Amino acid sequence: MTLYTLLFYLVATVIVASTAVAITRRNLVHAVVYLIVSYFGTALLFYLLGAPLLAAFEVIIYAGAIMVLFLFVVMMIRIEAHEEVFFPLSQWLPAVGFGAVYLIAGSVMVFKTPGTEVKLDLVLALPRDYAVYVFKEHWLSIEIVSLLLLVALVAALHLGKGNDKGAMEEES
Amino acid sequence: MIVPFSHVLVLAGMLFVLGIVCTVARRNLIMIVLGVEIMLNAASIAFVGAASRWHNLEGQAFVLFVLAIAATEVSVGLAIIVYAFRRTGSFDPSAYNRLK
Structure with missing residues (x-):
């Protein structure tokens, strides 16, 4: 296990955990701030997978612009602390059942398709090459x-x- | 050598499922739009992983367009949410049932 492998799992854990915390918050400001943490983790992941320009864009556009837009809307509108009503469990069960079937099928496909066990190489798309490619093609x-x-x-x-x-x- | 490609796909799938849960289960319009953002982000992770797997810049180019679409969607979506909030005074989607 190399350092990069360790970094990948560390960053992936932080991304999934902070997103899971974010979607369960009742306070919208807390949810948005947790999602900013998640997007910083995604930017690190992009950098690790060889996309430094996209990592910068992720920080600038997602964590910077989009999340600040959400924060502005949350601040602009006074939100009375209303209790969110969740759906009853009987409505949930069929959805969860179908979702579980798709989850099993999807994970079998991901792990059994030939080519997915290939380890990713350390690559780097220089911003210059990337820009030339995008504007050419x-x-x-x-x-x-x-x-x-x-x-x-x-x-x-x-x-x-x-x-x-x-x-x-x-x-x- | 970082990790197998399948692990990147699994990470993207987990994030996508979290986004679906947020979109479907929460009854607050702002959280619903946040869930869509999470799903778009998961798709970007899968694209960057694929670009790294096949050493092809096509996947990274696509992420640029995903970013632009996300920015567009969020600006128009939030404008509509603010408009609807001023008309009805609520963020609950079930309050928008009057069709006027």
Whole structure:
């Protein structure tokens, strides 16, 4: 067992544990902060698997931008401490049963498919090579994605503005 | 030599299941969107592991698009949630049943 193997299992444990804690919190701020821990772990994992640029993006976009957006929404809206009602157990049992069947089938597939027992090599995609590859092979997709981000910006703006107008009409 | 490829897939699968549980079991719109984020993140881990397994940059390129989609989805989703909260005053999905 090399140091990298040990690091992988350590980081994987932290990711799964912090995500499991995050999805069970009642306090939304706690959940978001635990998820930030999980995303930092994911960034470490990306670095370990040879994607340093994606590790930086994970920290900047996921842990930085997206989670801060969640925090802003949680802070902007006062949340009364309402008790979440969970579904009764009788509704859960069929879902859990079907899920367990898929889980067994999935793990058998993962471990029995030839090629999955191959150990990962230590590789490194330099940011320069990665950028050259992306802009050579996927330049059109990059443009489409940038257009999508513009559409999202316009949509968020429109929802925010239309909301004020609707509230005023309701009051009058 | 880090770990077998299957272990990366198992990690991604566990995270994906956690995301599904969060999306299905929680009755709070913000937690539901967080669950979708967790699932997208699990998919990215699987893609980066596959890129490392086959020494191919295609998987890493795809993660870039996953990041962009996640950012888009979260910004529009949160805008809709704030809009719905101001209309109904609740984060519970079952409060949105009036169709007006």
